[in-house]
Amino acid sequence: MSGIAEDSRTGVGKGDGVIVPTFDERHRAPVLVVPRIPSFDLAERRRYVIQEEPSEVRLPLDVLLVPRPGASVLVVSLHGYTDRKKYSLPRFERLASLSTLDTHVLYVSDPTLSLAADLSLAWYVGTASDDLVSRHAALIAACAAQLGVERVVLAGSSGGGYAALALGPRIPDSFVVAFSPQTRIGNYHAPHVNRFIRRVFPQFASWQEVEREYPRRMNLCLDASTNGGPKGWYVQNNRDPFHRKNHMAPYQKTVGPGMRFFEERHREGHGPPKVERVLDWVSAAIRHPDSPPAA
Template sequence: MQLSYEKKRAYRRQLMQARRAISGLVATYQTPGLFSEPRESKLARDRAVGFFPTIQRAWPTANAFLESQRIRQGVHSVWHHGLPIDFELTRSQADVLLVVFHGALELNATLPIFPGSNLASGLRVSRLAFTDPSLYLSPLLPLAWHAGNEFQPDLPKLTTKIIRKIARSIRAKRIVLFGSSGGGFASLIQAAAFPEAKVLIANAQTNVLLYHDDHVQKYLDIAWNGDREAFIAAGYSSAIERLSAADSTPPVLYMQNSTDEFHIRRHLNPFVQELGSDLDLRLLKDNWGNGHIAPPKSVFRAALEAVVVNDNLALERLGFIPFKTL
């Protein structure tokens, strides 16, 4: 008897749930700290820890992680003011650390999520991928730009410390910051702290407050209790301002869909007008579809590979043009 498509999907869903339940039980036994929420826990969303086929480690405080002697690969959860900063480290023998930030997620997306594994597969890099802890505040929040919240107003600063700690631990000589859309914003914020890095972004927001008003307001309401001024005062609302204030900045490779008029007008144009003459900035604009559409995976992969191996000719062949020559 042949099962219908819907029944097959239901069966796969049930199988996945069973596997997660078993993995969760095993993880609870092996690493009970992952499931020990602090008294100040602000979690308001299910957290699917225990399902990853790697070593997992929970850290009760940020200092406990930062003062540790050795960082093993796998999933780490650093508790900071009631929310976990979840990230995954996959190590290789290479001396390049690829740091990946995700953008907007579906409302029903399972957290934590660690992006970039497929794109990085086969590349000579170690990969560090972050889940935005602000999304744990509500299942109704799909995007928070890794920019912090009222409980973690220092999140980007602490993220910088985590990246530096891991880079030293694995003896990385080079860092690549990578993200699309909201993840591109997070990469640009970190770029201000890592002038030695390289940045590869696509369709990025460059100022949170210039994104769609309804999304911005939802973020402010949920993550900052509606306090817009507190978010601005934290100092991480504008990547343009952070980079402008930096003593030195890294090369930025900026990919932009040519039909995404909203992002070109509100984010790309102000970015290049303010920073184009000062940054080592290379642009790739092309038509990948109508609106806020990411580059094809083949283009993303080729660009990432060229950045990892420092192949400027490959970047030129892909269409990246130095801004100063436009």
């Protein structure tokens, strides 16, 4: 983590304490590499790489803001599992589908994945020395304030849903739409959890040790029992018994009344709804968070 590594696809280089403009061809956006939360461009699509000091211990935050003049809602897109053989970083999920919404959209890539080429899921947790939940919450809140929005909708599936649930209580006027999320990292499938621990927390022998050290970052049931949890909609695939039992059920027991739970039929096993159904839920949250979409 010694600064922002050169990326052959985008030409992003070290900021060295100044704004460094370049261009991201893949996401069709100019890039600003900056040392702190910037003044966001409220009119043009732009990617921001924020490398705060000390760069040796802080991962660079990487976001793409697509503003929509006159919009009153900011949608934040958080990704889940990323097949590193299929996708390159940064990962800005649902870029095509969410661009159809009449809102500002902030796409947030999990910089933890940059720590290892075989790391596909990291829940936006960060490292022992870098609490990414707090840093991303500050970034999103600053972006929302500069845009002057009335509400922030945090949307994510699986590991992205975990991040949305973690961020919700920390961002004013926010509303979560989480699709079949994890709620306790240690309750997820062992190969993914063990790889995450080895790559991100190598000084610990097990996920149990990491959870004892960072309980609220690793277990959202503990987090919700402390702060009441976020407001929003938890949308569970009823064909995914593993997540119903190991993640939804314990979270229901601890989260406050601001979170409503829904079950509906999606794909067999774990995975997000179809794109059209994701848009149904996110669009409903944009219009009126008291009115979920029709079944």
